Amino acid sequence: MATNFAKFVELLNVGAIINRHHLAHLNEPEGLVVADAEQQFYVLDPKDASMRLRDPLASDAALLFAQFFSRLSNEKDREMLRECFVETGESPERILTLKKLFNAY
Numbered sequence: 001m002a003t004n005f006a007k008f009v010e011l012l013n014v015g016a017i018i019n020r021h022h023l024a025h026l027n028e029p030e031g032l033v034v035a036d037a038e039q040q041f042y043v044l045d046p047k048d049a050s051m052r053l054r055d056p057l058a059s060d061a062a063l064l065f066a067q068f069f070s071r072l073s074n075e076k077d078r079e080m081l082r083e084c085f086v087e088t089g090e091s092p093e094r095i096l097t098l099k100k101l102f103n104a105y
Contacts, residue, residue: 007025010016054062072080 010021011025016022072084074080
């Protein structure tokens with residue numbers, strides 16, 4: 001037991017799992033080798049990361065998209081649904097398939 005304690009810790013320790021140390025032990029019986037991890041470099045320190053304020057243009061675009069797409073999902077706005085309906089060469093075949101499915105129930 002004492003000889004496998006380090007392996008035991010790396011299989012259950014959250015920090016070891018985040019650093020992927022557990023994979024070496026899990027893959028060992030299958031003969032797989034875990035490649036060495038590459039060193040990670042950061043442009044900015046991750047500890048200093050924070051959410052940035054949304055650009056005013058992005059806020060306006062989000063409002064525009066919300067208004068437009070809410071009309072698409074509104075079943076009462078039949079005109080918008082008609083304008084956005086697309087028919088392809090496969091449409092007649094798909095319609096027949098759907099009819100068969102609905103008739104089966």
